[in-house]
Amino acid sequence: MAKIHEVAEAAGVSISTVSYALSGKRSISPATRDRVERAAALLGYEPNAGARMLAGRRTQIFALTEPFRPDTHAPTHMSFVLATSIAARRYDYDILLLTDAEASAGMRRVSASGLVDGIIVLDVAPEDDRVALSRAIDVPTVFIGVPEDVEGLVCVDLDFEAAAALAVDRLADAGHRRIGFVGHPESAYARSNFPPRVRRGVEQEARRRGVAVSAEYPGEGDERHRDIREAVRRLIDDGVTALALHCDDAAHSAVLAELAAAGLSVPADMSVVSIGSSFDTSSFSTPLDRIPLEPESSCELAVGLAARMADGESVEPGVRLTEPRYQAFGSVSPPR
Amino acid sequence: MAKIHEVAEAAGVSISTVSYALSGKRSISPATRDRVERAAALLGYEPNAGARMLAGRRTQIFALTEPFRPDTHAPTHMSFVLATSIAARRYDYDILLLTDAEASAGMRRVSASGLVDGIIVLDVAPEDDRVALSRAIDVPTVFIGVPEDVEGLVCVDLDFEAAAALAVDRLADAGHRRIGFVGHPESAYARSNFPPRVRRGVEQEARRRGVAVSAEYPGEGDERHRDIREAVRRLIDDGVTALALHCDDAAHSAVLAELAAAGLSVPADMSVVSIGSSFDTSSFSTPLDRIPLEPESSCELAVGLAARMADGESVEPGVRLTEPRYQAFGSVSPPR
DNA sequence: TTGAAAGCGCTACCAG
C-alpha cells in the first residue's frame, strides 16, 4: 500500500508530477515520466480508491442492476454479466452488483452516495420500475434491453425483430412456404422484453413473404422435454418443411432428438434456424444455422455509452439496436 | 447529494454530531438523534462513499471473485452470487465483481488500491491460483468451497461427504442393499472441488454399511439426455433398488423420464434421493427427497466471517463445513 | 515542464 508521496520521493519529483505522469493528463518529459513509472512499479503503487473518488469526483465504478427473477435464464444471464464486466474493465471501470431488492433500491442509494459513475440495467422487464428510478436519479444509466416506455432513456439491444425477419427470409429464400416456430413458454412473453419482439418479427416477415407459420410454445418444468417433442411432432404433421427456434439449448436438443426419432434428417427433410441463441449451435450433433445473440456487442456498446456519459459527454437518448448476423452451418436447404 | 454540513445546519448541530448520530458510534441524546435523523431523511442525505473510505478506512465493499469457467453450472452459480449479495447487504456491504482475467489479477489490484474490505472466493478449483494470491495480499479472504491446499485459509462449504453419507444411510436404513449413483460428467471430477467429495462420501458410507454401489457419469452436450437414460437403464438391469443423484435438474428429469418409461414407480419400485441439489426437487412430477445445497448457509457464514475479519477481529483459519439437512418428500421406501 | 497547496466530505480524536 505505497502512497503517492513515497513514489514522489523515490522518483525525486513532487506528488503532482507523479499524479500527472501516471494519469497522462498533462505533458511530462519522457525522462521524468520514466522515472515515475519505474518508481511506481517498484513500489507496487496503486492509487487509493477512496482518495481518488473524493478528489477526482470519479469512482471508476459502474453499478450493474439485475433483479435475478425466478424465470431468468441463468446461462444467458451469466454471459451478459460476463460481457459487461469485461467491457467495463477495458474502460477502466469495475462492476458493483445490485441484485434482489437492491436492484431497484440500490440505484438510489449508490447514486446518492456517489459510489458509482454510471448504472447498467440488465434483465429489463416490459414494465420495469427501474425506468422511473433512472429518471429520478442523476447518474447516467444505460438499459440493455428495451422496456415499454423508453422516453428519455438510453437503451441498447440486439434488433430481435430484424433477427427474426432474417431467419424467415433465409428460409423463404430457400423456397420454404410453411415453417414452424418453436418459442419460449407462453409465460415468458409477458415477463420479458425480447420474446415478443422475436414473435412479432417472425409473424410480420412471414406475412410479407407469404409464408405460413405454425407456432408452438412448449411449457416449462419437469415435462418440458416431452412437451417439446410433442410440439415438434405436431409441426411435422402440420407439414412444415423448416423450423425457426427461439428457445434454450435443452429445447434445441429435444427438437433435434425428435427429428431424429421421426427419421427426418437436417437439412434434407427439415431445415432449421436458431434465432438469438447465446450458446454454440455449431457443436450440436447437427450443427445449426443461427443468428446469435452476441451479448458482447450490446454490452460493449452499453458500457461505451455509459463511459462517455460519465465523462460528461452528452449522449442522445434513444434505442440503439445492433444488427443481427447470420451464421450458416449447413442446416438450411430447399425443401424436398 | 446533500452533504453532512447541510444536515448539521438543518438539525442545528455540529457535523461530528451528525456523523455520530447516524453511525451510532457514541451515545447521543434521543432528542438530538431524532432531529438529525429527521434532517437527514428530509434531505435524502447519504454519506459520500469516497470521503467515507478515505476518512474511515473502510469501504463497505467486498470483492466477489468468480472466474466464470466454461463448465460452471450457471443456475447453481447464480444462486451463490445472489445469496452472497443478499448476505452482504445485511452486513451493510456491497459486492464488487471480479470475473474472467480479473478474478485473479483483480484481487491484487483492489486490495492494493484499498477498494474493498474483504474478498469472497467463489467457484473454487482444486488447484486454484487464488489460494496463493490470498496469502500474498493483506485483505481478509474467505473461500466458499475447499481447494486442495487449505493451509492458513478460511474456507466455508456444505459438508458434501456428510451429505452423501446421509443419503446412503437413509437408503440403507430403508433396507436397500444395492444402489445406483448418477453423478456429474467424468470431467467435472477434476475441475471442481465438490463432486469428488460427494463420490467419496457415497463410496465410504456404502462400504461402511455394506451396500453395493454402481456408479454412472453420463456425458455432456447434445446427447446428454439419451446418455442419462441409457445409464439409468443399465442401473435398472444391474438390479439396483435405489438411486442417489448428484447432477443438475435436467439430468433429474431425464432420470425420472426413464424410470417412467421402464414402468417403475417411485418409491414403490425404485427409491430416489437427490444430493446437494440447488433446485427444487419437490416440484418434479415425482417429488424427490433431497439433501439441499443451500447456498444461503455457506454464503451467510462466509460473509459473516469476512465482516468480522474486516472489523479487525481475528478469525481462526480452517475449513468450516455446514451440516447437511435431509428433506423428505416421500421418494424413499423399503425395496419390494 | 514542474511544484506548492487548496480542497474533496467525511471520521475520529481531543476538548469541554
Next chain:
DNA sequence: CTGGTAGCGCTTTCAA
C-alpha cells in the same frame, strides 16, 4: 452529551 478540527491520499488549480 456535544463541538472543533486534524487529517485520510489524492486531483487539480494557480504559480513559476
